[in-house]
Amino acid sequence: MVPQPGHVRIENLTKVYHTRQRRGLFRAEETEVVALKDLSLEIHPGEIFGLLGPNGAGKTTLIKCLTTLLLPTSGNAWINGYHLTEQDNDIRASVGCMLMGERGLYWKLTGRENLIFFGALYHLSPTDRRRRADAIIEQLGLQDLADRTVETYSSGQKMKFAFAKALINDAPLLILDEPTNTLDLPSARELRAVVRELNQAGKTVIYTTHSMSEAETMCDRVAIIDRGQVLALGTVAELKASLGRDQVIRIEGVISPQASQAVKRLPGVIQATLAAVNGRNQLTVVAQDGHLLLPRLIETLIAHRAVVQKIAPEETTLEDVFIARTGRTLAEDTRIK
């Protein structure tokens, strides 16, 4: 196949894990967990593509399959034009990855030594390894840290070097798994700016996150994944518009699960999801013609002894799209236990 830098095509990718559920000291039962189910999508060259979903949605399994760490159970994928199982070495050479955050570095080596070592594993010449390491260190402003052993870095500094490692092979496709985790706000902002710069320079970026605001500001297109399937795919604007006349009403206060269930049963309500936010209950209601529903909504809540402290129709967010599709919030862990 002809190389197509930055292009990713996934067709009906399925990954089934066989796990053993422990039942006491010596007994175990084998169970089947479908982590990816007939997943198909296409990522175009030069875009920042967001993979969104709660913990356990299948994002990491998908990334591990795309980076050849895991073999899929069935289906096909082409990364940069290379077939997933038949041209795995071409894929590894042409993808820059930041997985596992700080755990992907040798802590007894300095940051610079790490970059040079990984440069060697991408078969760069000794001169190129050093030149590339120096350039990345300068680009990310890591000069003060580069010659200290990684074990002396803070968590955020380790994340920056893990990101630097993903750039060592100058790949046309970057796969970044939660790259701003453990970074403070200014560092996260700096890193996002570098990702944008790299994207403007022509690199395709696959960006996983469970932060809605990060996805909204960073990504050209987003796929919302849950239980191994793509629930929604499109630009942020398209996904928000997909709710149509649906409106989001957020209610804060003391709200019981029974009250939430009663609201869910109201005609016109598409989803009602109760979650704890900052120590208070928050009921997110997705409904058609929300302004017409408002009086009945308040009535129902009061009838179920809810104490309403704040009620407001709000602008649709990606999280609302997720709630409308699943009835759950992104904060919920959907990992199969």
Place this chain on the structure above:
Amino acid sequence: MSAAIAHPTFRQKLSAALAETWLRLLFSSRYPGQLALEIIIPIVFAAMPMLLGRASGGAHAAANFQANTGTANYVAYLLIGSNVFMIVTSAFWHIAYWLRFEQETGTLEAIYLTPTSSLTLASGVAIYSTIRSLTSTLIAYLVGCLIFGVNPFQGDVLLALAFIFTGLIPLYGLAFLFGALVLKVKESNALVNLMQWLVSFLMGIFFPVTVLPPLVRALALLFPPTWMVNGVRSALLGVGFFFGAWYRDMAVLWAALLFAPPVSIWVFHRVEHGIRRHEGMGEF
């Protein structure tokens, strides 16, 4: 496209292997006390049976030893045994523990994301292990001979080195096979501990394998380190080659050299493929 190379030449693979060797040497340089310990251990290890022999054999210790082994120089005999054992056990530790360590620290996935094969990386670790264990055992042998007052340069030193270098290749082949087992069962310490005692018994670090019961002796002779240690002892102390002449014993090591590495590589790749199909390399 990217700056990386997906299909490296032999020279590029060697460069990646040497980068792995350099990485291990850098790690070692950050724990300088380890090398000192590796020099002391084989001397102490050999001193125990040596002193026990002197205590129990008294004035006739050397003569009794010669009757059973073919040499009266029991000091060098035991020092050779403990030092070759250190080379063998280092090979198992370095290969098996390398994989387990990378898995536990999270770097195994990071290296599997690159186009460098596990075989290239293992070769780099084997080169490091050879450098480290040969340096420490040669120093330990010389210091041990100095302490116990024997000449370390008697016999055919070059032939002894030839037996060591030839034996290293099948040895690392076996260690790679062992690495596959470690990847599969996700445990290194207990396995290596068990293996090193089994190896020390089978290769005869303190005694000639001729004193073993026939079945155990047959098993011991299937194991390349047994030929390695007997080859070194025969070259330096003249205890006698198993097949009478050095080249016949060397031929056995060459046969192991041609057989063990390909089988081990095949098994390792099968295990690796299975892990990628089921849980992924980083799971521990």
